[in-house]
Amino acid sequence: MDDDLADMTRDQLAAEVVKLRTAVRAHRDTSGHDLCWHHPxxxxxxxxxxxxxxAVPPWPRFMRGCVAYRQSLDEQAADARTHDAEYDA
Incomplete structure (x- = not known):
């Protein structure tokens, strides 16, 4: 699946690393309501x-997952600041 990497030059590989790091940082730095969205x-x-x-779970199961995710943030990021704003589509 990653055979293309073998044909890349050092400069191309470095550019690929920068691109991937940029994408991971953008995902990592998501905050507030944006934490709830999928990130294509x-x-x-x-x-x-x-x-x-x-596959998307039915609403009740989906919402239980949202609650579990939020609870995990309480445990894993207990010192995170609060984003107290309503969602605005």
Whole structure:
């Protein structure tokens, strides 16, 4: 799947690393309501183009997952500042 890397020059590999690091940082630096969204821009850094076949849980299960995710933030990022703003589409 990553055979293209073997044909890249050092400069091309370095550029690829910078591109991937930029995408990971953008994902990492997501905050507030943006934490709840799926991030296809991160997937677009991969060379293979696919139409991801995602599965979405029914609403009650989805919401339980959201609650569990938020609870995990309380445990894993207990000192995070609060983003007290309503979601605005």
């Amino acid at each position: 821009d991160l997937w677009d850094t991969l060379p293979e183009r696919t139409d991801p076949d995602i």
